[in-house]
Structure formats: structure tokens, C-alpha cells
Amino acid sequence: MIELDAVTKVYQAGKVAVRALDTVDLTIDEGDLVAIMGPSGSGKSTMMNILGCLDVPTTGHYRLGGTDVVGMRENALADLRNRRIGFVFQSFNLIPRTSAARNVELPLVYAGVGRRERRDRAREALARVGLDGRGTSMPNELSGGQQQRVAIARALVTRPAMILADEPTGNLDTTSTREVMELLVELNDAGRTVVLITHEDEVAEFARRVVRLRDGRVVSDARQEALRR
Amino acid sequence: MTVWEAARLALRGLRANKLRSGLTTLGIIIGVAAVIVLVALGNGIQSGFTESFGSLATQITVNANQEGTNGAPRDLTDADVAALDDPVDAPDVVSATPIAGGPVTVQLPGGSRFRTSVTGTTAGYLDVTDRDLVVGRMFDATEERGKAKVAVLAPGPVEDLFAGDAGAALGSEVRIGRTAFRVIGVVAATGQDDVVITPLGTARSFLLGGGDAVSTVVVVARSPEAVPAALAQVTAILDDRQSVDDPAERDYTATAQQSLLDQVNQTLSFLTLFTVAVAAISLIVGGIGVANIMLVTVTERTREIGIRKAIGARRRAILQQFLLESTILAGFGGLVGILLGVGLSTAAAIALPQAIPDFPPPVVDVNSVLISFGISLLIGLVAGGYPANRAARLRPIEALRFQ
Structure with a gap:
């Protein structure tokens, strides 16, 4: 369970205080597939940073699986990201000159998992995203869609509470977009909580629930029959 | 994450940029080799001197005035x-x-x-x-x-x-x-x-x-x-x-020859010290090279650092990775420098007396080997310290936004 409780985030931009998020309340149930939408400047990125424990709220509370993130130290946040969150970024963010398998293994390295188990789990995760046998490929040898699937495997490998995908299809063509979204839906069907941050309606159509932000506030929050399943 | 894992990450980082890593180590290699060779030469001269004039150490001459x-x-x-x-x-x-x-x-x-x-x-x-x-x-x-x-x-x-x-x-x-x-x-x-x-x-x-x-x-x-x-x-x-x-x-003068011997020995030691100091400068220049490359590396890999932090690397893990990169770089340079320095000294010990009669063969000093290797490791730590610390302190959000 993911709970935002009156979360406010204020940035100091020069002398002006910018209220990127303004008393946002949001609860995401386990196993849900939520799209967080909004135009640029709506607070989407801040939302993503806070949900991903990359940043902490100025006021309010954020509870991830029962633990309150507010007041946590940097190391505790790093551990939390490592164990509870799987990131999927718009620009894939694989580590260059490092094989797909090693990229997938990386979160497990930081979690202190032993080598053999790491290798097995990375292979498993790559198979899960349809890339078995491509473990030795370097990122620059893979297509955009494949790279994003490696990133999803990396997000999966720690069995996190939530997969947080920030514009996951922003750099992909239509075919790859479809493949990646179907993969995320599949993972969601298998019980994973998925949060999508996007401004594209076509992507949001895959979600069960759509939360719209504007000027740092939630303006609409609706469940939808997933249109594209 | 264990130090061993960090070392593996560091090695992978260095191997990704072989030419640059190689050129960076060259400074350390030359510095360490120069220190070892010059100390060996100085040692050789000193022990050659002691061998020739060693009997003076126990002699006292008494001269009638x-x-x-x-x-x-x-x-x-x-x-x-x-x-x-x-x-x-x-x-x-x-x-x-x-x-x-x-x-x-x-x-x-x-x-x-x-x-x-x-x-x-x-x-x-x-x-x-x-x-x-x-x-x-x-x-x-x-x-x-x-x-x-x-x-x-x-x-x-x-x-x-x-x-x-x-x-x-x-x-x-x-x-x-x-x-x-x-x-x-x-x-x-x-x-x-x-x-x-x-x-x-x-x-x-x-x-x-x-x-x-x-x-x-x-x-x-x-x-x-x-x-x-x-x-x-x-x-x-x-x-x-x-x-x-x-x-x-x-009406007589009694002189211990030892004091003369000591003086000459001392002068020889000073000369060796000076030449070694010159060689040590090249070691320091090599260290600056390592620091420079590590700074470039950290800037270049800001995004990578952001990714690593996002997926759960603690500050310490990043610090370890970059410190180990610079230490491995300098330590590797030190090892190659030792091989080169000992090799050159050994070759000189064979070749020099043949080319120049009576030239005292260089004698490699184990301490100079250990100390110069220690110093190259230290250089790695010091030169890597600031860049690694900068990398470790990067905030993940900003590092990820870095292009």
C-alpha cells in the first residue's frame, strides 16, 4: 500500500518559492495500475521523485508499505529504493558498456546478494521480459524497445513493491511502445503494482486508474475500464 | 556491498577506457621506476664505496707531527x-x-x-x-x-x-x-x-x-x-x-678514518636523496594526472552515478567505487613501475660494469620498492578522494537530469 498524506513539496527557485505539489492525498492499492497524468509543470516529475524516494516531501507524509519516508536519512532512502521500488525511465538509463545481464544484476549487487543468486535472478528477469539469451549484449547493441525491456527486467529483479515508470514509452516507436506497455500490463496482471507517469493518453489507456494533476493538485481521479487490454 | 564487489565494479570502469587508463598509469609507472632505479644506483655507488674503503671504518692513524x-x-x-x-x-x-x-x-x-x-x-x-x-x-x-x-x-x-x-x-x-x-x-x-x-x-x-x-x-x-x-x-x-x-x-695527531668515511657516506646519501626527490616529483605529477582523469571520469559518468543511486547505491558504495578506481589505477601503475624499475636496475647491474669498468652495479633497495608502491597507492587514494567524494555527494535527481 502506497499512501500520500497531504504531501506538499516547495522548491526554492531563486527567491521565489515554487509549490510543485500542494497538499496531495493519494492512496495506491497493491496490484493496481495507476497512470499519473498532467501537462508539463503540473507536478508530475515532483510526484515521480517523491513516489520514487528520490526526494522527500517538504510537509506531509509518504508511507511506502507502512514505513514513513519523511525524516529518513540518505542511506535509508537508498535502501528503500533498492528494495521497494523498480525504476523505468524514459531514456532507459542503462549503464553503458555494461552487458544487459550486469545491468539487471546491479540492484542485487547493492542489495548484497551473492553472485550465483544474482546471475540466476538476472537470467530469470531477462526471460520474463522476453530477452532470454540476450544477457551478454551491450546496451548499444540493443534496440530502444529491447533496452527498455532490459530496464524493466532491472526494475523487476528485486521483486519491488512498486514499479515506477516515468514516461516509459517517450523514446519508443509505436510497435515498441505497444510491446513495453503490454509487458507492464502483464506484470500488473501477475500482481505487481505499477505507477505510470505520463502525458500521453495512449499510454494512460492501459491503466486501471488515472490521476490527473494540475498546478500541483489532484484535479481528477477516476477508475476506468482498461480500454486497451 | 562488499569491497570485493566494489573492486569488480571499479575494474569494469577502468577496462571500459583502456587507453585512457593506460596513459594515466604511465605517469605513475615512470615515477616509481625512476625512484627505484635512482635509489638502486645510489645504493650501488655507496656499497661500492664501502667495499673499497670499508677497512677505513676501524682504522685510526697516528702521525708524528x-x-x-x-x-x-x-x-x-x-x-x-x-x-x-x-x-x-x-x-x-x-x-x-x-x-x-x-x-x-x-x-x-x-x-x-x-x-x-x-x-x-x-x-x-x-x-x-x-x-x-x-x-x-x-x-x-x-x-x-x-x-x-x-x-x-x-x-x-x-x-x-x-x-x-x-x-x-x-x-x-x-x-x-x-x-x-x-x-x-x-x-x-x-x-x-x-x-x-x-x-x-x-x-x-x-x-x-x-x-x-x-x-x-x-x-x-x-x-x-x-x-x-x-x-x-x-x-x-x-x-x-x-x-x-x-x-x-x-706532537702527534690521531685521527679516526671513520669520520672521513662517514662524511663521504653522508654526502653520497644526500646526493641520492636529491636525485630521488627529483624522481619523486614525476611521481607527484603522475598523481595529478590520476586526479585529473578521475575528475573527468566523474563528470562524464554523472548520469551513471545518478542511475546507480536511483537503484539503491549508498553514498559509500559510490565513494568506494571511484576511490578503488583511482587506487587500482595508481596501484597498477606502481606494480608495473616496480617491474620496470627492478628490471632496469638488474639490466644495468649486468650491462654497466661491462660498459664502464669499475662502475658499481646498482643494488635494488627493497625499502624503496615497498615505499614507492605505498606512495603510489596513497597517491591513488588522495588523487581519487576529491573526485570520488564529489561523485558520492551527487543528488540522484540532479545526476539523472545531467546530459
């Missing part, structure tokens, strides 16, 4: 020598060898004359002064007592009389002063080379004239450490025999 403190100088005599050789009064003295010396001329029968000097002494002289024979032998105690007319030549007279051919000199007859001597040996060059060595009694009877006066006594102390004690015993005995109360009244 040319001018007396009160009228004519009192001579040193055979009785003084015997007193110095007394195991009770001078327990730290192993031996006292008298030398009666003076200018003489040498010539081959019918040949031209050459000026040189004579050292009239005892059979033990060569051992005491650590001179080696090139050919032949030293006179023995019987010849000494019998005032045999035998001579051992130093290279100077051999050069003058036999055009440097020691083999030709051996067994031939030379005239020293007006007396015919048989050459029974030739000694190697040491620096005091214009001399002929004869038994003490022979020199007195045929060359120098006079009674029981000696010009120099070579005293050997029990050990280099016993030299000060031996020196005190020598002066006490001679002061007593010459009835001297005040050192200013002495």
Missing part, C-alpha cells in the same frame, strides 16, 4: 707502537702497525730514475690497510726480521718502470735508492699508488737511515663501534708516554 709544540718534535718510536699494541692498556686495539716512510728514487739497472716514496712496515700491513695483491706475495715475518731486500710495488712505480706490466715486474730487480731489491709482489690500485713497500728494518737500514722512529702508526680497532674507545686509549697511552697534560702540547 712535522713541527714540535716545544722545539723539535718528539718522534713516535717502536716503543710507542709496542705500547699501543698492549692488550691491557688498549683493550679495543687489535693491532698497531708501524710505518716508516720517506722519499726515495727507483730505477731499473741502467734505466732512468723515478721519484717515489717508500713505506717501510711489517708483514701485516696489507691486511691492515685492506690492500690486495695483483701478483706475487707480501714479505713474511722472517724476511722482515732479516731485513731482506725485497719490495712490493704499487701501480705507480710499475707504470714508470715496467710500462704497467705487473707480470714483468714480478721477480725482476730494481734499485731503490742505491740498493738492489727484488720485486716479490704488486698491489692493486687504491688511490695511494706511488709507493714501494719494504720491510721496516730494510727501509731503515738501506733507505731512510736513522733509528727507531716511525712516521705513522696504523691502529685497528676491534670494531667500527669500538673506534671512539680505541681512540681514547691510543691518546691516553701516547699522552702518558710524551708526558702531555694539554692536548695542545701533543
Whole structure:
């Protein structure tokens, strides 16, 4: 369970205080597939940073699986990201000159998992995203869609509470977009909580629930029959 | 994350940029190799020096002064020598060898004359002064007592009389002063080379004239450490025999050769130190190279650092990774530098004495190897410290936004 409780985030931009998020309340149930939408400047990125424990709220509370993130130290946040969150970024963010398998293994390295188990789990995760046998490929040898699937495997490998995908299809063509979204839906069907941050309606159509932000506030929050399943 | 894992990450980072890593290590390699080679050269020179002049370390020379403190100088005599050789009064003295010396001329029968000097002494002289024979032998105690007319030549007279051919000199007859001597040996060059060595009694009877006066006594102390004690015993005995109360009244000068040796050794050490300091500068320049490359690396890989942090790398893990990268870089350079330095020194030890006769072969100092390797590791840590810390402090959001 993911709970935002009156979360406010204020940035100091020069002398002006910018209220990127303004008393946002949001609860995401386990196993849900939520799209967080909004135009640029709506607070989407801040939302993503806070949900991903990359940043902490100025006021309010954020509870991830029962633990309150507010007041946590940097190391505790790093551990939390490592164990509870799987990131999927718009620009894939694989580590260059490092094989797909090693990229997938990386979160497990930081979690202190032993080598053999790491290798097995990375292979498993790559198979899960349809890339078995491509473990030795370097990122620059893979297509955009494949790279994003490696990133999803990396997000999966720690069995996190939530997969947080920030514009996951922003750099992909239509075919790859479809493949990646179907993969995320599949993972969601298998019980994973998925949060999508996007401004594209076509992507949001895959979600069960759509939360719209504007000027740092939630303006609409609706469940939808997933249109594209 | 274990240090081992961090080292693997660091190695992968270095291997991704082989040329750059290689060029960066070059500075350290050259620095370490230069330090090792120069220390080895300095060591070689120093130990060559000690080998040549090592016997000086236990020697005390007592010279009779040319001018007396009160009228004519009192001579040193055979009785003084015997007193110095007394195991009770001078327990730290192993031996006292008298030398009666003076200018003489040498010539081959019918040949031209050459000026040189004579050292009239005892059979033990060569051992005491650590001179080696090139050919032949030293006179023995019987010849000494019998005032045999035998001579051992130093290279100077051999050069003058036999055009440097020691083999030709051996067994031939030379005239020293007006007396015919048989050459029974030739000694190697040491620096005091214009001399002929004869038994003490022979020199007195045929060359120098006079009674029981000696010009120099070579005293050997029990050990280099016993030299000060031996020196005190020598002066006490001679002061007593010459009835001297005040050192200013002495008609003799006793000098420990050790202090000269120490001075030369010290000068050599300073010279070695200076050259090593110059070599150390290249090591520091190499370190700056490592720091520079690490800064570039951290900037270049800001995004990678952001990704690593986002997926759960703690600050310490990032710090470890980059510190290890720079330390491995510098440590690897240190190892290659050691191989290069030891290799060059060994090659020089073989090649140099062949190219330049008497060149002391370099001797690799284990300490210089350990210390220069330690310093290169330290350079890695220091040079990597700031960049690694900067990387570790990056905030993931900003690092991820970095293009």
C-alpha cells in the first residue's frame, strides 16, 4: 500500500518559492495500475521523485508499505529504493558498456546478494521480459524497445513493491511502445503494482486508474475500464 | 556491498577506457621506476664505496707531527707502537702497525730514475690497510726480521718502470735508492699508488737511515663501534708516554678514518636523496594526472552515478567505487613501475660494469620498492578522494537530469 498524506513539496527557485505539489492525498492499492497524468509543470516529475524516494516531501507524509519516508536519512532512502521500488525511465538509463545481464544484476549487487543468486535472478528477469539469451549484449547493441525491456527486467529483479515508470514509452516507436506497455500490463496482471507517469493518453489507456494533476493538485481521479487490454 | 564487489565494479570502469587508463598509469609507472632505479644506483655507488674503503671504518692513524709544540718534535718510536699494541692498556686495539716512510728514487739497472716514496712496515700491513695483491706475495715475518731486500710495488712505480706490466715486474730487480731489491709482489690500485713497500728494518737500514722512529702508526680497532674507545686509549697511552697534560702540547695527531668515511657516506646519501626527490616529483605529477582523469571520469559518468543511486547505491558504495578506481589505477601503475624499475636496475647491474669498468652495479633497495608502491597507492587514494567524494555527494535527481 502506497499512501500520500497531504504531501506538499516547495522548491526554492531563486527567491521565489515554487509549490510543485500542494497538499496531495493519494492512496495506491497493491496490484493496481495507476497512470499519473498532467501537462508539463503540473507536478508530475515532483510526484515521480517523491513516489520514487528520490526526494522527500517538504510537509506531509509518504508511507511506502507502512514505513514513513519523511525524516529518513540518505542511506535509508537508498535502501528503500533498492528494495521497494523498480525504476523505468524514459531514456532507459542503462549503464553503458555494461552487458544487459550486469545491468539487471546491479540492484542485487547493492542489495548484497551473492553472485550465483544474482546471475540466476538476472537470467530469470531477462526471460520474463522476453530477452532470454540476450544477457551478454551491450546496451548499444540493443534496440530502444529491447533496452527498455532490459530496464524493466532491472526494475523487476528485486521483486519491488512498486514499479515506477516515468514516461516509459517517450523514446519508443509505436510497435515498441505497444510491446513495453503490454509487458507492464502483464506484470500488473501477475500482481505487481505499477505507477505510470505520463502525458500521453495512449499510454494512460492501459491503466486501471488515472490521476490527473494540475498546478500541483489532484484535479481528477477516476477508475476506468482498461480500454486497451 | 562488499569491497570485493566494489573492486569488480571499479575494474569494469577502468577496462571500459583502456587507453585512457593506460596513459594515466604511465605517469605513475615512470615515477616509481625512476625512484627505484635512482635509489638502486645510489645504493650501488655507496656499497661500492664501502667495499673499497670499508677497512677505513676501524682504522685510526697516528702521525708524528712535522713541527714540535716545544722545539723539535718528539718522534713516535717502536716503543710507542709496542705500547699501543698492549692488550691491557688498549683493550679495543687489535693491532698497531708501524710505518716508516720517506722519499726515495727507483730505477731499473741502467734505466732512468723515478721519484717515489717508500713505506717501510711489517708483514701485516696489507691486511691492515685492506690492500690486495695483483701478483706475487707480501714479505713474511722472517724476511722482515732479516731485513731482506725485497719490495712490493704499487701501480705507480710499475707504470714508470715496467710500462704497467705487473707480470714483468714480478721477480725482476730494481734499485731503490742505491740498493738492489727484488720485486716479490704488486698491489692493486687504491688511490695511494706511488709507493714501494719494504720491510721496516730494510727501509731503515738501506733507505731512510736513522733509528727507531716511525712516521705513522696504523691502529685497528676491534670494531667500527669500538673506534671512539680505541681512540681514547691510543691518546691516553701516547699522552702518558710524551708526558702531555694539554692536548695542545701533543706532537702527534690521531685521527679516526671513520669520520672521513662517514662524511663521504653522508654526502653520497644526500646526493641520492636529491636525485630521488627529483624522481619523486614525476611521481607527484603522475598523481595529478590520476586526479585529473578521475575528475573527468566523474563528470562524464554523472548520469551513471545518478542511475546507480536511483537503484539503491549508498553514498559509500559510490565513494568506494571511484576511490578503488583511482587506487587500482595508481596501484597498477606502481606494480608495473616496480617491474620496470627492478628490471632496469638488474639490466644495468649486468650491462654497466661491462660498459664502464669499475662502475658499481646498482643494488635494488627493497625499502624503496615497498615505499614507492605505498606512495603510489596513497597517491591513488588522495588523487581519487576529491573526485570520488564529489561523485558520492551527487543528488540522484540532479545526476539523472545531467546530459
